[in-house]
Amino acid sequence: MSAVEVLRLPLSVDLSGFIALLQRLEVPYRVSEESGEQVLWVPGAQLAEQVRGLYERFPDGNPQVELPQEAPKAPVRAGVIAQLKASRVTSLMLLLTLAVAALTGLGDNFSVIRWLSFQDFQIEGDYIYFAPLAEGLAAGQWWRLVSPMLIHFGILHLAMNGMWFWELGRRIESRQGGFMLLLLTLGFSLVSDFAQYFSSGASLFGGLSGVLYGLLGHCWVFQRLAPCPAYRLPPGVMAMMLVWLLVCLSGLITALGFGAIANGAHIGGLVAGCATGLVGGALARLRR
Structure with missing residues (x-):
């Protein structure tokens, strides 16, 4: 509650x-x-x-007064089903992500991945050939601008992104509604995908991490301008995520053999999230 x-x-x-x-x-x-x-x-x-x-x-207090007996006492933690119903957009996004993870075999089924990637591609031997982005858009494949967020490579990649989306998505859905969460998710996906495309060129990338940095930046800036319980993140969360971003930018994660990191998507999402948090927080502050 x-x-x-x-x-x-x-x-x-x-x-x-x-x-x-x-x-x-x-x-x-x-x-x-x-x-x-x-x-x-x-x-x-x-x-x-x-x-x-x-x-x-009784603004000064009164030792004789009693609340009605039907007044609720300490809040009871909602069960899993109740939480899912209260966060419908968050839950549906995670359900869609899990379904795509199953269809793509967590990054192994390239015949499905190629329909969700930012650019269509063909694999010939040890080489991958990407079709121009404009070619796909001209064919009406506009979903490619946001669909890479649904692609995950490995169970750890999926688990970490899913956990953070559940945590941040529910906060935004409870404070600003499911429609706003959907708009922010699609918007951050669009910005982070283009940021990654411009920073790395034609490449295969995916995951919710760009969106997550957007949601994180949104909550962080919004909270500083218009404080509210929903956006009050645990101490150190923002610092931890920024440190992780710097570690990824350093190239250490790739050097250790954990795969390429979509740093452009992370930075693009974070900048976009800070911008929406600035606008949303300023408007909320004016309303107060």
Whole structure:
């Protein structure tokens, strides 16, 4: 159950009496300081309405008051099915990715991969020949501009990307809705694919990592401009991902024999994500 904002008050307002009341009633809460204000959060919209009404009646606290018995207590962690239903776009994207992984044999079935790659290609002996991008687009194969995000090479590649998309996708879907998550995913895929194409030329690449760097940048910048619980990432996550990006850029991963890294896609996705986070966060800040 996600946290819901109850009150947003100046720092000069003394909330200690009301907080003591919430503690006595065993109401789960959290107080944060954002943009020079103190914000009170509780889990769930129903409890938020009750606490908001409670503050209107007893802003200084009152030891005699009791919440209605039907008021929810501590939030109960939703089961897997409930989480899937609450994050439909995230779940559908992962389901589609798993289906493509099965059809492509995690990168071994080139007869299927060639229909999803950024450019069509033919394999002759030890060589791979790519068709011009314009040729595929002229034939109406516009899906190639975003479909490489569905291709994964190996179970570790799939598992890591799937885990991060589940984590970041659910955050954005809960805060900005499934349609926005879909637009961001397709947009970041488009930008990261072109960034990789321009940086490496004709090549076979794939995976959600460019999209993931976009989602990460979006959450990071959005949170700095318009703080919200959904986009509050665990400490060190952004630093870890940036360090990983630098390690990949250094060529160390390729030198160790782990395969080529789509660095252009990572950088393109991150820049695009920071841009959308800047716009979205600024608009959210103005609305507040």
